[in-house]
Amino acid sequence: MPLFGKARPGQAATLIKRHTAFSRLWHWVNFACLIILLMSGLQIFNAHPALYWGKDSHFDSPALSIGAERDANGAWQGITRIGGYRFDTTGVLGISGPPDDLERRAFPAWATLPGPRWLSKGRQWHFLAGWIFAPMLTAYLFYLVISGQLKRRLLPRRDEWRHLGETIRDHVRLRFPRGEEARHYNLLQKLTYLLVLLGLLPLVVLTGLTMSPTMDAAWPWLLDAFGGRQSARTLHFICAIGLLAFFLVHLALVMVSGMFNNLRSMITGRYALHPELPPAQPHAPSSALPPQQEPRDD
Amino acid sequence: MTKPTDSGRRRFLTRSLMAGGATLLAGCDALTRSDAMSKLFDASSALTQQAQRLLASRQSLAREFTPADIAPTFRANGTTNPDEEDYRKLAEGGFRDWRLEIGGLVDKPQALSLDELKTMPARTQITRHDCVEGWSCIGQWKGVVLGDLLDRVGVRDQARFVVFHCADRYRGGDAYYESLDMLEAYHPQTQLAYALNGADLPIANGAPLRLRAERQLGYKMAKYVMRIELVESFTHIGRGRGGYWEDRGYNWWAGI
Ligand code: HEM
Numbered sequence: 001m002p003l004f005g006k007a008r009p010g011q012a013a014t015l016i017k018r019h020t021a022f023s024r025l026w027h028w029v030n031f032a033c034l035i036i037l038l039m040s041g042l043q044i045f046n047a048h049p050a051l052y053w054g055k056d057s058h059f060d061s062p063a064l065s066i067g068a069e070r071d072a073n074g075a076w077q078g079i080t081r082i083g084g085y086r087f088d089t090t091g092v093l094g095i096s097g098p099p100d101d102l103e104r105r106a107f108p109a110w111a112t113l114p115g116p117r118w119l120s121k122g123r124q125w126h127f128l129a130g131w132i133f134a135p136m137l138t139a140y141l142f143y144l145v146i147s148g149q150l151k152r153r154l155l156p157r158r159d160e161w162r163h164l165g166e167t168i169r170d171h172v173r174l175r176f177p178r179g180e181e182a183r184h185y186n187l188l189q190k191l192t193y194l195l196v197l198l199g200l201l202p203l204v205v206l207t208g209l210t211m212s213p214t215m216d217a218a219w220p221w222l223l224d225a226f227g228g229r230q231s232a233r234t235l236h237f238i239c240a241i242g243l244l245a246f247f248l249v250h251l252a253l254v255m256v257s258g259m260f261n262n263l264r265s266m267i268t269g270r271y272a273l274h275p276e277l278p279p280a281q282p283h284a285p286s287s288a289l290p291p292q293q294e295p296r297d298d
Numbered sequence: 299m300t301k302p303t304d305s306g307r308r309r310f311l312t313r314s315l316m317a318g319g320a321t322l323l324a325g326c327d328a329l330t331r332s333d334a335m336s337k338l339f340d341a342s343s344a345l346t347q348q349a350q351r352l353l354a355s356r357q358s359l360a361r362e363f364t365p366a367d368i369a370p371t372f373r374a375n376g377t378t379n380p381d382e383e384d385y386r387k388l389a390e391g392g393f394r395d396w397r398l399e400i401g402g403l404v405d406k407p408q409a410l411s412l413d414e415l416k417t418m419p420a421r422t423q424i425t426r427h428d429c430v431e432g433w434s435c436i437g438q439w440k441g442v443v444l445g446d447l448l449d450r451v452g453v454r455d456q457a458r459f460v461v462f463h464c465a466d467r468y469r470g471g472d473a474y475y476e477s478l479d480m481l482e483a484y485h486p487q488t489q490l491a492y493a494l495n496g497a498d499l500p501i502a503n504g505a506p507l508r509l510r511a512e513r514q515l516g517y518k519m520a521k522y523v524m525r526i527e528l529v530e531s532f533t534h535i536g537r538g539r540g541g542y543w544e545d546r547g548y549n550w551w552a553g554i
Pocket of ligand 1: 041207232238429
């Protein structure tokens, strides 16, 4: 039920309750954990900056490697290889730092935790944050299912698929829903959140565990599920990059679709539904902003 | 649309976020070095150990592979050619004068030659070696099951850890050593290996004898083992954290 009445065109914004206390707590704890896990993970990666596919490492044919090589003039170049391709990534990957103090390292100091090369501490941060991140994720996923929020807020309804084209068009034009329509996630949001919550996040935990030799003895199916420890390491990395990509797009969309309102909704729970804009022309095509008439179940 | 107060608040929010981020980055390295964080890291590792011990039973085995999976060359890491004089002499003599000393909290301390070890029942296993750096390598090991050896010398009840003292000083520093608790020491795959891929153990991989603890990371698996000591606590050895790398910030629990 709406908390403060319905948003109607021509009215001031209406505040609704958008996020529950547990959702907000999880969101911010998860935010901190993901940053620590990503940056300490890059520190760990730097200890052996190459990825392989399979049970063990085929050192002469990595799927990805980041290193430094001397060019024809003897100057250091950062070189990243993916499959058969070779990229010059000097300054960021392979070699980085201030010009008078260049350092040969895969990911640059500003991207790793700790900053200096320090594998043992990178691992300490990673596993400490992992102990907060994985139990919180498990609790949150249970909570979404048990409270019915997964079904109510995240699983797409059948009729939504019909508007997929419009939703994509509106997103590309950075035109975000207002009024009643903004009360719920749209299809693209739902699909993205589902992919992250049920896909990337559980996968990053499971592939992380597969890299543990003791876990492989406890749960040998992990190795079969991911095609071996080195495949798991590669998948873990891909998940990490996927989460980073999600994070950047998420951040950008939070900013352009009303940063203050969005942040407030994730801190206090209250979200303002701004009234729908009056039609630009008297006879605007009705498909531009389809009015939401269906009854809602919450 | 936007009230003036909103834009003010928005600017404030943006600035605080950016300032917060910069402070956070600078603070993180200082935090990493703090005693409080060290305690937290130790607690987290102890939790990992307990959780993994709960999930992996005493007997649960590390995966064993087929001969087709064996890597063409087994990567050697850490010390690959000890230059300590005593070790060089033993190596030049084909390790005929080498003896594995077993002492500490045992009933019958012994010194065993390589040939004597080879007459004991052997176990052969093709397993994956996981380095803490991130790479893995598959090889075939043959050696004496550590549990058999411990039974032979009679472990006293007070003994809680098996310490492996090695011939090498990594980068000329302190002597390498490692330790296992009794549970991991008596695991059926835990062995002292003298052969790799069907040949005598090469010097690069720890000749004449190295530890295999297949549910642990590579740094646990001491190479160039000279002496085994059963102890109640390892706090008096090295810097007291149970191993060469443990003394340098790595976790004693090397199951992940
Ligand atoms: C509880 C969850 C997690 C566990 C148990 C875990 C475990 C691990 C382990 C054991 C390693 C070391 C691999 C090696 O030896 O090279 C590692 C590396 C790494 N982790 Fe995680 N991790 C978790 C979550 C995450 C998350 C959420 C991210 C990113 C957002 C992440 C990013 C990385 C990266 C980039 C590496 C570097 C090497 C690689 O790509 O595998 N990890 N993780």
